Amino acid sequence: MTTPLTTLVLGATGTTGSRLVRRLTARGHRVRAASRRPAPVRGAHSVGFDWYDPTTYETALSGADRVYLVPPPASPDPAEVMLPFLEQARASGVRRAVLLSSSAIPAGGPAVGQVHGALPSLFEEWAVLRPSWFMQNFTGDHLHARSIREKGTILSATGEGRVGFVDADDIAAVAEHALTDDRAPGSDLVITGPEALSYGDVAAVLSEVTGHTVTHRQLTYEQMSDHLALTMPAGFAALLAGMDRTIAEGAEDRTTDTVLRLTGRRPRSFRAHAEQVFHHSNE
Template structure:
């Protein structure tokens, strides 16, 4: 069972599991078909959807309810129900910046080992996909060629969602469950200024990193998010400015056998400007 099967990592996990010939329930609020997997309705805010999603399932990829400042409130009751239904392994998507017992999903991380016999917590760094698709950074890049953060010169080991999905599939299917948390990064830590420079070169359009204060970022995010969640996100930017994400790990190479993709390779794959057709 893949929760959030239409999302950034969930859709990629479904695709990889299906390609391996495994039976997959692709769950989403609207039971949207994904890569030939069985679509099943699942809504964190509707416990009546849990039983059908869990039926015949023994392993789960868990994506928290988006934007929730307290995901444990709905996820822990679900995990207790999942254990009673026979779930043996759960792989939880968390974040590198949120440790065991930390805020939000950190509380689910803390409880997980006591709720399922086999488990893993994925703690990826910031997604490279934040600069494409519908993420706020992608929208401002398209709108006015800016990336706005409160990270200063802080560096991040940005990671491709394809690599996160590869680690997730390993954690779901390997004979030995990780039973640990896994910090997942790309091959190098770079600043948002570095990202802007690569995007300028690859897309052919000038992209600039615009530095905000913690307070201005919080207020900007609070226009679309609950103030508690906006504050937490602004706090994460401040932590980056202080060096909290300036690191890389060997998780992708060690578990999947291939090196993690770097940001330039991602940008050239996803964002390169179209070449002119010959006349």
């Protein structure tokens, strides 16, 4: 009789991690739900984990043979802490690693791109999820969402550039398949929603769905970098503002079939996401 697979989910209380834990446990998978401040999670074993505290690694990895990797937030050089952890994960028996990266960062690129580039040499079974920007950025606790709630404004340096915004539920669905299918999909999986929208388009949809006017205020790269630096390290603020600039240049104006191909269902549209969030909250 084979031993059931155990998945370590890092960032288990985060946007994609929490959704992934619910999916895995609902299907009877064994899950170690890791976070800096562990709390009871139905159907999972909660463990403490901190990227910057290597003493938490061994307990988190105990018994796990696959891992979902969420990089440390706001770190311009996550490889510094992630690569030593991955070496330890491999030594402890982890066979498959699924990394959450970004559509804007290729293998070998800056930040988490360095971790992406290293995965194939560390694990035989691996996958890199490269989702586009999250729809939840406009409806959750992101800077954009807070700005929308407080000022009715989205600030960005994206100009008229378009993005294939994706629902975090769809990212979690792809992650589930990447972790539990007989074979890891490998390579890098660019995950988008069904359509590419400008930030102005997003503001228009939110205005229609909520009944409150939402506008998109266009900033320069320098203005956006300075704005972000008020709430995060300057280096990370510059990185994010630079991503806005690449959006303005058309780098994210695309859609992919990744969600449909791996899950068998179409990704959710931004309008459907907004209607679910705001109509549900008004019930």
